Amino acid sequence: MLTQAAGRAGRGNKSGKVVVQTYSPEHYAIQHSTHHDYVSFYEEEIEARKALLYPPIGEMIQITLLDEKLSVVRTRATELANTLRQACEGQRIDILGPYENGAAKIRDMYRLCIMIRGIDLSNLKSHMYHSDIFTLPHIYIDVDPV
Structure with missing residues (x-):
């Protein structure tokens, strides 16, 4: 969602700016979104879901x-x-x-x-x-x- 929101910040040739308020700026979701690193986000998220038995694993x-x-x-x-x-x-x-x-x-x-x-x-x-x-x-x- 962060990446999607960031994509809406600018239009056409106009650049945009995204400000995210969080208590956890070091969280992997924020970090990977900042760097547009979808693969690393997926790898960390799926491991967390395995550990917690969250869908789609559990x-x-x-x-x-x-x-x-x-x-x-x-x-x-x-x-x-x-x-x-x-x-x-x-x-x-x-x-x-x-x-x-x-x-x-x-x-x-x-x-x-x-x-x-x-x-x-x-x-x-x-x-x-x-x-x-x-x-x-x-x-x-x-x-x-x-």
Whole structure:
């Protein structure tokens, strides 16, 4: 995106200038973008994605639970996270959370999220599909969230 923004800074024969504010000017994305080094950026980014099991190497699922009462959403999210951990035991799958993602409360509804990361989540997806807990209201599933 940095390179794309920089490309829009100038028009025709007029040169442009890009100013980037960041706490991490040494980050590889900034450095490689500055030097238009797409290959090196890709190589570092794909290694990071391998280590973190991020797409396209791994799969991710974000589950968001909502309720009007914080105690209810906390209990449901904790129980669901524990159930998922048991279902994934012995597999290379990480269950993160529950945690607040962004605003903790929107339109009088408290929100908690659970993130699932792994190389192959097909068995877990099947387990989730057949589980009654995912038929409850106010549970949202986002596969490979951005």
